[in-house]
Amino acid sequence: MLYRKVPKTGDELSILGFGCMRFPAKGRGIDEERTIRQIRSAIDWGVNYLDTAPVYHMGKSEQVLAKALADGYRGKVRIATKMPHWSVVTRADMDRILNEQLATLQTDHIDYYLLHTLNRTAFRRLVDLGVLEFLDAAKKDGRIINAGFSFHATLAEFVEIVDAYPWEFCQIQYNYLDENNQAGTEGLQYAAGKGLAVIIMEPLRGGNLGGRMPESVQAIWDASPVKRSPAEWALRWVWDHPEVTVVLSGMNEEAHIDENIRVAGTTVPGSLSVEERATIDAAKDEFKRRMKVGCTGCGYCMPCPFGVDIPGCFAGYNTHHLFPHDPAGRFQYIGRHSGLMGQTSYAGLCRNCGKCAKVCPQHLPIPELMKQVSKEMDGLVIPVVVPILKAGLWCMNKAGAARRAIFKEK
Numbered sequence: 355m356l357y358r359k360v361p362k363t364g365d366e367l368s369i370l371g372f373g374c375m376r377f378p379a380k381g382r383g384i385d386e387e388r389t390i391r392q393i394r395s396a397i398d399w400g401v402n403y404l405d406t407a408p409v410y411h412m413g414k415s416e417q418v419l420a421k422a423l424a425d426g427y428r429g430k431v432r433i434a435t436k437m438p439h440w441s442v443v444t445r446a447d448m449d450r451i452l453n454e455q456l457a458t459l460q461t462d463h464i465d466y467y468l469l470h471t472l473n474r475t476a477f478r479r480l481v482d483l484g485v486l487e488f489l490d491a492a493k494k495d496g497r498i499i500n501a502g503f504s505f506h507a508t509l510a511e512f513v514e515i516v517d518a519y520p521w522e523f524c525q526i527q528y529n530y531l532d533e534n535n536q537a538g539t540e541g542l543q544y545a546a547g548k549g550l551a552v553i554i555m556e557p558l559r560g561g562n563l564g565g566r567m568p569e570s571v572q573a574i575w576d577a578s579p580v581k582r583s584p585a586e587w588a589l590r591w592v593w594d595h596p597e598v599t600v601v602l603s604g605m606n607e608e609a610h611i612d613e614n615i616r617v618a619g620t621t622v623p624g625s626l627s628v629e630e631r632a633t634i635d636a637a638k639d640e641f642k643r644r645m646k647v648g649c650t651g652c653g654y655c656m657p658c659p660f661g662v663d664i665p666g667c668f669a670g671y672n673t674h675h676l677f678p679h680d681p682a683g684r685f686q687y688i689g690r691h692s693g694l695m696g697q698t699s700y701a702g703l704c705r706n707c708g709k710c711a712k713v714c715p716q717h718l719p720i721p722e723l724m725k726q727v728s729k730e731m732d733g734l735v736i737p738v739v740v741p742i743l744k745a746g747l748w749c750m751n752k753a754g755a756a757r758r759a760i761f762k763e764k
């Protein structure tokens with residue numbers, strides 16, 4: 355594992371951080387045993403930065419992380435967690451939330467404490483409520499060691515927030531598709547220039563830059579004399595920037611964790627050749643040409659009051675467009691959202707209330723996009739075919755129940 359220093363403190367952080375927002379699932383919850391195994395294995399390989407938040411896994415991420423860090427693991431790592439600004443109404447809420455987090459995480463201090471997903475409006479409201487004095491006090495009494503913020507808004511807002519407090523660090527979305535989006539490269543350089551450690555989230559843009567690639571993008575990787583997985587190309591691109599301190603990966607497959615740890619052991623800034631950069635640029639252009647919706651799957655827009663699974667619908671829609679010859683995208687969409695195998699959550703349920711668009715960090719026009727998704731993905735399948743299939747299933751179940759009752763009587 356390679357390490358980079360936090361400029362203001364000299365603290366050495368592993369360049370790979372463990373993101374705790376996408377733990378492996380078991381039934382409707384977290385597969386705790388597997389999660390704990392994965393986290394401890396990553397720590398044994400040198401990962402020392404773990405990033406969680408109260409909202410991840412509906413409040414369960416901090417709890418499971420605390421269990422993973424028992425048995426001596428807490429002392430080997432830095433915990434990063436976040437204050438949900440939307441839950442803060444008074445200055446007293448800030449202390450209450452932090453104290454609850456310390457109890458949940460079973461620790462007496464948070465190493466890296468962030469104000470979660472700031473934009474200008476949220477930040478100014480928190481400042482008015484006394485957040486800067488709160489951070490000073492919590493640092494002074496030792497409940498937090500380093501203060502930072504995570505961010506999804508415009509570059510101008512980012513600069514305003516960076517300049518407003520002597521932060522030790524910040525966290526931004528950054529990957530080869532987002533060089534000019536949100537804080538982007540300019541924001542990364544600005545923050546690093548001010549002495550902030552920069553933690554990177556979404557290096558694979560919600561998984562879209564790793565895993566299975568569209569044929570035309572895969573052809574670009576295949577044509578390179580250097581053989582790497584798409585995820586490795588994407589991670590190396592981020593780590594190539596000397597201003598980057600830690601790259602967070604929401605790892606939940608053992609194979610991905612192993613690969614990320616291997617790459618994190620060999621990637622130093624400035625190591626990509628001119629040819630390798632050109633390969634990534636070509637893939638970036640092709641991706642941008644094909645991606646329909648720039649949703650990162652962050653889930654901030656959820657829940658939808660009318661039941662739409664917003665990130666799920668966009669994921670199915672993107673998969674459908676990235677792999678047009680593969681019916682898996684459409685099947686996945688119908689299977690997950692039609693109600694055949696659970697709750698109905700398809701795009702056509704959208705009632706255009708606009709609640710989601712107000713909080714989307716990517717500033718996506720979600721209601722308009724939902725109309726498009728519904729037109730292409732719901733078609734006649736969900737409103738017409740699915741009710742017929744459901745009726746068929748209902749009849750089969752009734753017939754099965756009747757048969758069972760008759761045999762029972764006999």
Ligand code: SF4
Binds near residue numbers: 657662706707
């Ligand atoms: S605009 Fe549509 S998708 Fe968004 S919250 Fe309202 S109903 Fe749900």
Ligand code: SF4
Binds near residue numbers: 720
């Ligand atoms: S639509 Fe926006 S808020 Fe919702 S999951 Fe996608 S990026 Fe996040």
